[in-house]
Amino acid sequence: MTLEGHNITVAYDHRIAVADVTLSLKQGEITSIIGPNGAGKSTLLRTLNGQLPRSSGAVLLDGEPIERLNRRSISRRIAVVAQEAELRFPVTVVEFVLGGRFAWATHSGWGWETERDVDIAESVLRETELSDLSARLMNELSGGERQRALMARALATEAPILLLDEPTANLDLSHQATLLSLVRARCDQRRAAALVVTHDINLASEFADNILLMKQGRTVHSGKPEQVLTPEILHDVFEIRVLVDAHPVTGGPRITPVHEPISVNRDSRSV
């Protein structure tokens, strides 16, 4: 299972969102995309999923151009975790998670979940610590629990490629780690490949095998965390001074932003 993007360019009415980006997701590895707001990270992820059209370049899923594959065969291989679920209808957690089995149904519209579908849903609910909440309604959950349910649904697809867009945004410290450990486990045990878009550089440093640093639609650097996460590179991209030292436990790069006081006159700040 491979997902590759070659020279991807995406433009919206004359604005270039992604410019000539090439990347390849490797089995068993987590690749993290970091970069300032508006760098084109989410756009790139949506292009790799076949949702957004490219201006040029190619996306290959197992060597085949993605636009030639039908939705269900893509969805059996690529799962996306984003933050979109609109919950205006009362849906239980287990119903929500079973949605992940849609692409495996023999009929696209009708059809019922098989025993296997239910087993898979139960097992991912256990993995994401949601078993006790399975009969609850999604809109009764906290933001963090809901984010775990989104993750559970993605895992339920059993897709070997995971694309995650800010998966930890609503999570507290312990659940951030739990969630990325789940991704790590999929990569280690089932040879899955994951792409994680995140703003949390330290989390990327800890969990990612490769980091793709983007700015204004372009790849600025890519490589191992210790190659990419250097004070010089981060200063160039984020325009902020950072300290990089060794994480006391993992030994990987640890990033500390250094906030310099903004020089504005006192009167305007005192409001």
Place this chain on the structure above:
Amino acid sequence: MNRVTLRKTIIACAAMAAALLLAIVLMSLLGSEPLPVRASLCALASFGTNACGLTQDQFDILFQIRLPRILLAAAVGGSLATAGAGYQALLRNPLAEPYLLGISNGAAVGTMIALVFFGAIEWTRPILAFSGALLATLAVYRLARGRAGATPERLILAGVIVTTFLSSVIVFVTVLMDATRIRSFTFWLLGDLSGASKTLLPVTIVIAIAGALALTLHARSLNLLMLGERDAFDLGVEVGRVRIVVFLVASLLVGSSVAASGSVGYVGLVVPHLARLSLGSDNRITIPAAALGGALFVIVADTVARTVIAPRELPVGAITALIGAPLFIYLLRRA
């Protein structure tokens, strides 16, 4: 585990189908002209052979007036409730309803154009009503769609705009009609089941059944679509194709029911809501249950409409709105 299964769906639908059949029989006995119960049941059970001692007048009332009207009520109710459930999933909003969104008005304009210009040719009515419903649906969809899908406020506003615009079109066409037809026409606009046409009744019934089946067959896709188009796309739903199916089928259902009976309001809101409340949000059960429940609801509402001030009648739309409007306010406050 707390989820809908095929078994649960079959049981629920079988129970509702039985209730529907019972309602058809019982409601055909009620009316301004009392019918002998035993003889009427016997005549109904023998499918319209009059060997049960009904007088010819009683027999005609039962088979020429009441039964066609009840079957029309069932078809209209089933169509509108199914269409409502379809629009709700498509627009990702439990407040979507053909009457409130102006889609019934679109179909009414189509029907009126058929009446005014092709009065003698009955089949032009459902066809033009369908076209009108389709155009109104597209207009609402385009107006209501924001970045986050159709938010309740935006959807209701889009519905108000389309409804008022089409209402003024209706006023213009009404002015073109002669005075004698205006009264019956106003009655029809509010939803009137008394004019069951022999040629259109079978068409309305077939469309109601086919439409409910078509949407039920897309129910699992609709379950995902209901939670966001992007999520549905990610999980393997052919969003564009499903959207077109719902557009066409729901418009066809609204068109055929409006052509037959005018705008019966709130059915598409009340019935799917009750179905979700009692059976959950899974469209594989909600849609067939709404279809059967809608039929039941309008049969009962119409029986009330034709009996409370008998021998005079109320338009059935007045009864459904009386129940629907308070529920709508409740749902809006919650949303």
